[in-house]
Amino acid sequence: MISEKIENILNEQINKEFYSAYLYLAISAHFDEMGLKGFSNWTRVQAREEVDHGMILFDYIIERQGKVNLRQIDTPDTQFGSVIEVFEKIFAHEKYVTDSINCVANMTDEECDLATRYFINWYISEQVEEEANVDDVIKKLKMFGDEKAALYHLDKELAGRTYKPHSYEK
Numbered sequence: 001m002i003s004e005k006i007e008n009i010l011n012e013q014i015n016k017e018f019y020s021a022y023l024y025l026a027i028s029a030h031f032d033e034m035g036l037k038g039f040s041n042w043t044r045v046q047a048r049e050e051v052d053h054g055m056i057l058f059d060y061i062i063e064r065q066g067k068v069n070l071r072q073i074d075t076p077d078t079q080f081g082s083v084i085e086v087f088e089k090i091f092a093h094e095k096y097v098t099d100s101i102n103c104v105a106n107m108t109d110e111e112c113d114l115a116t117r118y119f120i121n122w123y124i125s126e127q128v129e130e131e132a133n134v135d136d137v138i139k140k141l142k143m144f145g146d147e148k149a150a151l152y153h154l155d156k157e158l159a160g161r162t163y164k165p166h167s168y169e170k
């Protein structure tokens, strides 16, 4: 069974993961409006992965005899700028999520909850991958600057991203 503190921080993390899904969906709609179908696809796939992140926490709380407590999800900011500005915002958001996961890990140490510490390691690795994926797109965008042809090709590349359900492997 998990402690009240761990239950609370995991419920907060569920909210952050579902907010992340909302944010990526809002960005996906923005890219659709711009006619950038590949960028829209990439962020839409990411939104589905964020839902998976939330659900893995959801299932873990139940498995550990805790109580799932779903909270209100904030409306994402829809003031988006250029494509690179959007990706810089995404990177900042992922860094925020990484910090949040690190706080969960710290609390498991404080609470001597080794099972949750082991569980949260999956998220620590996942965040390394998430930041690297976003950084990869930012590097490409910086390399090509405002070149429309390069943006067109990158859009085609990002159209190839497919959704694979994320699951927590013990």
Ligand code: FEO
Pocket (backbone or CB within 6 Å): 017, 020, 049, 050, 053, 094, 097, 130
């Ligand atoms: Fe679930 Fe992008 O953090």
